[in-house]
Amino acid sequence: MGVAxxxxxxxxxxxxxxETVGAIAEHLDVSTDFEHLVYREAELDAVWSLTGxxxxxxxxxxxxxxxETSHRAHDLVGEGRPREAAALLRSLL
Amino acid sequence: xxxxxxxxxxxxxxxxxxxxxxxxRYWLPAVLASExxxxxxxxxxxxLLGEDLIAFRDTEGRVGLxxxxxxxxxxxxxxxxxEECGLRCVYHGWKFDVSGACVDMPNxxxxxxxxxxxxxxxxxxxxxxxxxWAYLGPPEHVPELPKLEWARVPQSHRxxxxxxxxxxYLQAIExxxxxxxxxxxxxxxxxxxxxxxxxxKVGNSSNLRARYHLLDKSPRFTVKKTDYGLVIAVRRNxxxxxxxxxxxxxxxxxxxxxxxxxxxSIHGHCWVPRDDETCWVWxxxxxxxxxxxxxxxxxxxxxxxxxxxVDPVTFRPIRNKENDYLIDRARQxxxxxxxxxxxxxxxxxxxESMGAVVDRTRERLGxxxxxxxxxxxxxxxxxxxxxxxxxPFAAHHGDVYWVRxxxxxxxxxxxxxxxxxxxxxxxx
Numbered sequence: 378m379g380v381a382x383x384x385x386x387x388x389x390x391x392x393x394x395x396e397t398v399g400a401i402a403e404h405l406d407v408s409t410d411f412e413h414l415v416y417r418e419a420e421l422d423a424v425w426s427l428t429g430x431x432x433x434x435x436x437x438x439x440x441x442x443x444x445e446t447s448h449r450a451h452d453l454v455g456e457g458r459p460r461e462a463a464a465l466l467r468s469l470l
Numbered sequence: 471x472x473x474x475x476x477x478x479x480x481x482x483x484x485x486x487x488x489x490x491x492x493x494x495r496y497w498l499p500a501v502l503a504s505e506x507x508x509x510x511x512x513x514x515x516x517x518l519l520g521e522d523l524i525a526f527r528d529t530e531g532r533v534g535l536x537x538x539x540x541x542x543x544x545x546x547x548x549x550x551x552x553e554e555c556g557l558r559c560v561y562h563g564w565k566f567d568v569s570g571a572c573v574d575m576p577n578x579x580x581x582x583x584x585x586x587x588x589x590x591x592x593x594x595x596x597x598x599x600x601x602x603w604a605y606l607g608p609p610e611h612v613p614e615l616p617k618l619e620w621a622r623v624p625q626s627h628r629x630x631x632x633x634x635x636x637x638x639y640l641q642a643i644e645x646x647x648x649x650x651x652x653x654x655x656x657x658x659x660x661x662x663x664x665x666x667x668x669x670x671k672v673g674n675s676s677n678l679r680a681r682y683h684l685l686d687k688s689p690r691f692t693v694k695k696t697d698y699g700l701v702i703a704v705r706r707n708x709x710x711x712x713x714x715x716x717x718x719x720x721x722x723x724x725x726x727x728x729x730x731x732x733x734x735s736i737h738g739h740c741w742v743p744r745d746d747e748t749c750w751v752w753x754x755x756x757x758x759x760x761x762x763x764x765x766x767x768x769x770x771x772x773x774x775x776x777x778x779x780v781d782p783v784t785f786r787p788i789r790n791k792e793n794d795y796l797i798d799r800a801r802q803x804x805x806x807x808x809x810x811x812x813x814x815x816x817x818x819x820x821x822e823s824m825g826a827v828v829d830r831t832r833e834r835l836g837x838x839x840x841x842x843x844x845x846x847x848x849x850x851x852x853x854x855x856x857x858x859x860x861x862p863f864a865a866h867h868g869d870v871y872w873v874r875x876x877x878x879x880x881x882x883x884x885x886x887x888x889x890x891x892x893x894x895x896x897x898x
Contacts, residue, residue: 425834
């Protein structure tokens with residue numbers, strides 16, 4: 378049995394690896410409250426920031442897709458659509 | 471990050487803008503009561519939410535807040551005579567009372583009765599906690615005054631100041647709720663470097679901020695939505711089995727309270743849009759249990775913390791961007807991270823350096839910006855609710871403002887809500 382995901386906990390965004398992105402998607406799946414959505418926005422902001430900095434160092438199509446997708450997912454969370462944001466992130470995994 | 475549309479929705483507060491309509495549903499601090507201290511005292515000009523206004527206290531002690539410009543030829547009523555229950559324009563003699571009614575129009579033939587048909591824009595005011603508050607919204611939605619602790623303590627227990635900041639209000643609030651900046655912007659050099667001498671100095675300090683705040687530079691943020699806005703809980707490592715918690719409130723539409731340690735005075739702010747590129751920073755210090763001590767008043771005079779010396783007419787700080795906030799580069803090398811004296815001037819310097827309205831589409835946030843993200847999202851939601859004709863809950867429930875910030879050390883397994891219960895209920 379898997380570990381229960383707690384949407385009230387922030388995912389530690391140390392990188393933009395598939396594990397990190399996958400963890401954010403899992404948390405998005407169970408996010409319902411204002412606070413949860415704020416944490417998801419913060420995580421996606423961090424992914425967007427990290428990928429943005431990385432893109433300054435090197436052009437990379439996959440990285441650019443993740444950068445763009447994290448932005449779109451972030452906006453979906455802002456609109457109160459976390460499940461769609463999760464699906465969008467998973468489309469990259 | 472915010473989209474351009476979201477950024478604009480939050481930062482534009484003039485008449486007819488989404489955030490402007492939102493702010494217009496609350497009582498807002500307008501002028502210090504002492505600025506219009508006595509009946510028939512000189513009128514005071516101010517800008518609020520992009521509107522140029524004049525405040526004056528009439529012969530009977532009522533405070534009026536009216537359009538700065540006479541409706542006749544648009545001359546400024548700042549030059550007006552405050553006399554016999556009205557403010558008279560010195561250009562052609564038209565006179566207005568606190569309700570905005572024209573009560574005298576000597577340059578028109580009296581038989582025309584023109585004065586009975588003329589009025590100017592006037593807003594309701596209330597005096598509360600040493601401040602004249604104004605309501606610029608629709609008459610059918612007049613809200614309740616917020617039951618803020620500082621406004622209800624005796625005058626001897628509080629000190630209130632205001633200053634003008636050359637930034638949009640949102641930037642200023644963001645600084646007010648961003649706990650992690652104080653580890654850098656407001657630190658001494660030895661605290662930032664966490665030298666052995668510093669550790670020894672603060673090791674047994676009863677001041678929790680001195681003891682723990684600067685030792686953990688990567689605080690963890692928790693936010694919680696409440697009836698008044700947000701409580702922002704910031705956790706730092708303290709001892710092996712404890713955390714140092716700092717709780718600050720963001721109270722709608724734009725009040726904040728700095729984390730308070732029992733036994734010390736409390737400080738808070740209200741950040742009021744002056745126009746889109748400047749704001750009024752209201753700063754309150756209060757002691758709920760006793761008059762402010764000589765030591766506390768001395769700290770206020772010395773501008774070490776949240777208050778600054780200002781020009782008495784413009785309320786622009788003496789330390790400002792034209793004189794580089796009187797930065798002392800020698801002190802910056804040896805003593806303080808900024809070389810700028812006082813927390814408030816440090817905040818103002820750094821926030822003004824971002825430009826009058828920072829471009830939030832270009833920022834790169836991390837998870838330490840959680841409180842800022844929460845505050846923006848909450849305001850966007852609230853603004854959206856007004857557009858859907860819903861009443862802002864807090865504006866009509868003044869009792870929800872009866873809260874206090876907190877800072878405390880708790881065992882690691884104790885939730886902050888539990889530990890803070892006793893500290894956060896206001897006590898007067």
